[in-house]
Amino acid sequence: MEDVREHYVLKFPEAELPDEVLAPISYVTLAAEHLPQVHDILHRSFWTGIDVSDSLQYGPQQATIVAMYKRLVVGCAFLSSPQETYITYLAVRAGWDNAQIATSMLYHLITRNPNKDITLHVSANNPAMLLYNRFGFKAEEFIVGFYDAYLDPQSRASKNAFRLRLRR
Ligand SMILES: CC(C)(COP(=O)(O)OP(=O)(O)OC[C@H]1O[C@@H](n2cnc3c(N)ncnc32)[C@H](O)[C@@H]1OP(=O)(O)O)[C@@H](O)C(=O)NCCC(=O)NCCS
Incomplete structure (x- = not known):
């Protein structure tokens, strides 16, 4: 946010910048008004064409988390549904x-x-592996070419994947 404010001052040197009121990051359930920002984060983090609008119908209180800084979406996480507890996407806005x-x-x-x-x-070389390991997720399968159909061939992310499970 400091970067944004500094750029604003450079672009509009005469303008008066309002004082910044800091706010905590809040963790809320997905709502329709979040979708444009959520899709932007998911397209940048994974691939274009991801559409999570359906999540509004499948138990969003249990299956969706949106991290907000004021009205800015700074992260999102999704399960397929409360019945099928498979994490489809977990992403944080660049810079956050x-x-x-x-x-x-x-x-x-x-x-x-x-x-x-x-x-x-x-993906096999994703640093998020460390995050999942810390929560107790364990690898149960290594799948060669899992992301072949999704990732850009130029992507540095490995096309191979681990399937991880957190046993409860
Ligand atoms: C992976 C991602 C979700 C991590 O988000 P984040 O908010 O930065 O993660 P956290 O701050 O909670 O970090 C948790 C742990 O993850 C690991 N980690 C996250 N990013 C890392 C990085 N770039 N390099 C090394 N470790 C990293 C570290 O173990 C970190 O622990 P630490 O804080 O003790 O160092 C984020 O970088 C992202 O959106 N990446 C693109 C999408 C993606 O790959 N999602 C996961 C696919 S399932």
């Missing part, structure tokens, strides 16, 4: 990483779905 936002979203998803195993696939 390493602030424990992913950790907090994962914590909320896990605690909102007690007594159920949680599974996911993660």
Whole structure:
């Protein structure tokens, strides 16, 4: 936010900048008004064409977490549904990483779905592996070419994936 404010001052040197009121990051359930920002984060983090609008119909209180700084979406995490507790996407807005936002979203998803195993696939060279390991997820399969159909061939992310499971 400091960067944004500094750029504003450079662009409009005469303008008066209002004082910044700091706010905590809040963790809320997905709502329709979040979708444009959520899709932007998911397209930049994974691939274009991802559409999570359906999540509004499948138990969003249990299956979706949106991290907000004021009205800015800074992260999002999704399960397929409360029945199928598979993590489809977990992403944090660029520039907001390493602030424990992913950790907090994962914590909320896990605690909102007690007594159920949680599974996911993660690219083999993704540092998020460390995050999942810390929560107790264990690898149960290594799948060669899992992301072949999705990732850009130029992408540095490994096309191979681990399937991880958190046993409850
Ligand atoms: C992976 C991602 C969700 C992490 O978000 P984050 O909010 O920065 O993560 P946290 O701050 O909660 O970090 C938790 C831990 O993850 C690991 N980690 C996260 N990003 C890392 C990085 N770039 N390099 C090394 N470790 C990293 C670290 O173990 C970190 O622990 P630490 O804080 O003790 O160092 C974020 O970088 C992202 O959106 N990446 C693109 C999308 C993606 O790959 N999602 C996961 C696929 S399933």
